[in-house]
Amino acid sequence: MKECDTIKNKSYIPPAYIQIRDILVEKINTGELKSDNQLPSERELSETYKISRMTARNALTQLVDSGYAYRLKGKGTFVRFPKIERDFVRLSGFSQMLKSKGIKPSNKIVKSGIVVADKKIASLLETTMGTKVYEIVRIRYGNDIALALEYSYLPVNLFDNLLQYDFENDSLYKVIEENYNYKLKYSKQWIKIITLNKEESKLLNVKENTPAFLLESISYDMDEKVVESTLSLNIGDKTAFYTELWPSNI
Amino acid sequence: MKECDTIKNKSYIPPAYIQIRDILVEKINTGELKSDNQLPSERELSETYKISRMTARNALTQLVDSGYAYRLKGKGTFVRFPKIERDFVRLSGFSQMLKSKGIKPSNKIVKSGIVVADKKIASLLETTMGTKVYEIVRIRYGNDIALALEYSYLPVNLFDNLLQYDFENDSLYKVIEENYNYKLKYSKQWIKIITLNKEESKLLNVKENTPAFLLESISYDMDEKVVESTLSLNIGDKTAFYTELWPSNI
DNA sequence: TTTACCGCGTGGTATATACCAGCATACCAA
């Protein structure tokens, strides 16, 4: 069998267009290339790095697709920074989102344990009522101010001895990916409005009936299995979502 | 000057990869190709339509990028239907969104006229306080139930005699694109929570202090000019947003 | 002075070709 490089062995060499892409991303992140600066043209890149124009174009396409750049026909390709956020809550999770805004995230566990799924939880985890699931209830803080109350549910059969981990300091996603080796592929999410009940408002230290966002999310791994589902109650006047909408071209 | 085909004259012929893409989209929409069916391979497409493999690949890439298909290395390209919705409110506007769900949209104009921009409106339209702007206030109905109260603002200097048009029946976007020839490029959007005041709740026929989504949006045309800004109050228990989040690859 | 055109650089589309890498199947040998 032929030798085949993978991510796991150190000899992995990314494709040329990925390498060029990363060189350009680096220049954007370090500030060498600023917003609306012109990136090297496709022909220029191909000469500089001794690659074909198509490969250079692929590298630039990667930047455009991920929001780092925009193209103007007849003029050039230009930096867009800060890059647009199409996903208003990233798959990377709550902590990372706050960190990227310079806000100090912290958690407090309200309770954690194993419960049997009721109808609502069963439908979120795409399983049947009565299935055993982990329930982790946390309060999320930003700069020590309570922002959200989060209920996370995970199927017991996928996670052996999950509760041994410290979810006040370790991110749930990190534990799932590193300790159980589930690679998350995507998540579905719904945003609704509710008013906080007595218990919830007390935990979040706000008045009863305060309006809040209810975020329901379901996360899928590479095999399209549901690995986790979260209900997040975000205090209305401390939360806003931002997105940019681009017309579909089909 | 050389003759140059544009969308406007009828002789416009789309690029080959767009034509192939549209042929495939058509087959998906008519049901000839169903969810998880395999699409023709790149090599097969290139033989069938006498195009190069790269052009065929471009066509398939269009489908993948817009959520109509997914690729599996070594296996093929497959239909994803219903296509994923990354944008939870499309740039196409409110009416079209409801239509796509089989809900009958309708509007009622509350008022329309020219006002001078206060601080809030000026910042939304990226102009200065005191600038003259059109204000159009509408109630949005779905199946004759009031869903939202919408305040739209447009700079007077970009739209000559805008109020001649009938916004109870024509979409605002349609008028902008067809009568004034502004092609919308993208829009920014914020989602917040508010509670409806006396006047708003009366217009929407709900109790005072009902929680509602406040959608603030700014639309930009191809020259990155602000052409329109909208504040939309959507009744909380009649509205939800859905999105799928995919991790960024950079 | 104003207008029209040309040249040049840019991204956009398209061709033809080549080899690599992942998956499935059939087949053959231990």
Place this chain on the structure above:
DNA sequence: TTGGTATGCTGGTATATACCACGCGGTAAA
């Protein structure tokens, strides 16, 4: 039966080349 291998499909990466459409600035003509 089991396990390797050969083959043939798939998408992924990469090269080289060509021409088109657009934006802009310089220049020559009106």
